[in-house]
Amino acid sequence: MANPLRVLVVDDDPGMRDGMALSLKRAGFVTEQARSGEDALRMTRPGAFDAVVTDLRMTGMDGLQLTARLKALDTGLPVLLVTAFGSLDTAREAMRLGAFDYLSKPFSPDELVQAVRKAIRSEDRLKAEVPSEAPVILTQDPALAETLALARRAADSKATILIQAESGTGKELLAKLIHASSPRRKAAFVAINCAAIPENLLESELFGFEKGAFTGATSAKAGRFEQADGGTLVLDEIGELPLALQGKILRAIQERTVDRLGGSRPVAVDVRLIALTNRDLATEVKEGRFREDLYYRLNVIPLRLPPLRERTADLELLALHFAERYARENDRPTPHLAPSFREALTRHPWPGNIRELENAVQRCVVLNPSDLLTHKDLAWLLDPAQMEGLPEDPPEPPRESPFQRPLEEDLPDRPAPAGDFRIADPAEPLKGVPLGTLVALPLGIPLPELERFWLLSTLSALEGNRTHCSQKLDIALRTVRNKINEYRDAGYEIPLSGHGRED
Template identity: 90%
Template structure:
């Protein structure tokens, strides 16, 4: 029976946090809860969770900051952001930081569960590959094709391989290809990120420990070297390995043995080692941050993956691949790539490389309502600074769901006023003050829902002289929700009426 999937729920609102956790438990997930971003980081270790659901606005570390820290800890971990105050800028920033999706409140339990399931299905770590089946790396670039040919030739050997490339270029995918092309393909493929695990835990993760080796070691545990026995061990971000551990790693490579913490004898291991880094290790050696002898032990077969900006011929190929993939996943027809879209691809530097391109295409497929992706779609997604010299394309405007109206819609004519009732024509950006409850209010059509919500809540609060409890009762929403929104509006610069009712405060 498969192990249940684990989800971490992060929110500083206990009611919201517990509600999301309960919905996920009922769907069969195992959940843990964190009341802040700091608590979430203390709970998270590589492989500890299959997905994270976090609120955007929290006291202290917010959801965007937490997303960046989690992706640095485990780049494959799907993160879902939840908020009642969404915006296009926030969505862009969340995508840039690697968030999988963006849920706007209010949402139902089924919507949350489906979003989490979709995020986990998308996680490459959980996609089963048939034994011996090598992953496909798409390219038309001659330099990358040469690297792939060299990698396949090296796969048959026992030599250690060092892959140096920028983040997002597919270093681990290349390592999987080497493993799947080697005689070890039916054995374990084990990866560890040396930068994501605290230094005081990294040694035990690599080499294992015996029972009683330290407080809390209630049983023996094999390290990653032993877990990869007969197969391949990938050391990601090897340039971040502390100097204190570099000597022990060198000995393990030379002697083909490991010493568990608290152990009395060395344990023989047979593993194929592949090291990955986005640093120039030769420079790290010169500056004294990396051992020279370990560098030469690792650099037996050096491989380099070119960044995406050096692979212009692959941009369209990869864009089509991701468009087809995410169209299938979302049960949509695959959109064509308009000429302006193809041109726009080459006008962005893609500093996040393939990972950034994949996220961009996924977002375009999900949000584009038409049958073709245009340059305007990509310009909207990346922001005005994202594309250099993109020509104006009057025939290909942004999709309606992505574009804001050029100007506010005019207010409709005032409706007939019942006898004895007052009518006020209001600006939705200016909550009414001192207007009694029951007053008729006319607002323009086309006002975004969050702005309407803010107008009615603050206007009602002013009418009730700041009484939070009466406001929650009148609007039929939780008092906690009223207080949370008041805090949000105060941070945004709106004036909040003081409450003169004792404990009825923020």
């Protein structure tokens, strides 16, 4: 029996949220609910849900912002927006950000269910068309979107492709996407950097050699052309090829054969060739550094990746994507980007393109102990003139305290045993209180003591599961671990099962 499909329903209106969830449950979906965009992000991980239904207008993060964040986190997740304030401009913006569909209130339960089913079926079809190992290229930029569409159309052919772009823009990633979308996807994908191999070794790497072809050739070896037979060969930095080798590459393309060093007969090869370069090959031809006939052989389908400075609409999307990734890898809180941080991103020219942006965001996430990134986190990257006039960040909204939540939302559904509730002694409110006891606390308790009692009580109620404890209290798992070690060293009883479970 197939696993039921899971849908996350996001709305700050409890009645609307419950109504949509109930309609989907009756149709056979498993649903979970989030009362804000921030809650939805905390609940979402790649593969956790088959679809998300979110209201457009919500307090805090709205539906459009949530859509962009969700698509950065999981590009294959279908998102449906619902609202009573529909407009053509809003619909266009929703589609641009990656939303699958847009429902205007009022709508019937059947309309909602059919829209969700259509979104999931469409995503399943796309997954069937493109293999799961295909890389993901995130963009909201119209020029890059057009390039990606052209690349997908060209993938079905045998034509040679020339990708010209600056370093760090993702040329090899695009080559992998073309291969994964092509009929050759199950065959080899072989890449060689022509600038990284000494000239006297490059020919043997490309074309292979026979035993005894030169000193040290103790056995025959197939070159990259033969290794890619039936698949795709990527020649990175092809503009660095010496002229003598350019002629041999041209012959291999024309004849579909290669000559091994020391070989007596040509070897037939069937490869799809993709050439990458950060140089302008047309200029290289004019200046005599690149063969004109080879250039025309390579330039059958030319593709250009725009530099990051021309993709300003993608800066926030990519920054969020990298911030989410490195927060997970380093056990940091889910980061938010302050207005000043987003503005600061646009003031740097990013000469290293996406590679530089990724490294910069990784540094910000690792070095910032909070979950809010501001322009100050980029001060090391920008000069004083670029830092001037950045918008003032509004005060960070107070994070919801677990003390303000209804108790039944924070502890498992289980009846409290008799005598498990007491009024604390104002003089020593927490002294001698068994772990897991529900206590009416008076005012004036020192914060460290209150923090310890709340964390250990919650941990006890959750049977020692540290991961669930961090989720219930909305604090980082690393913080839970550190506090547990601190309390253990101070001699407190730690309610853990074994060494403490994190499942």
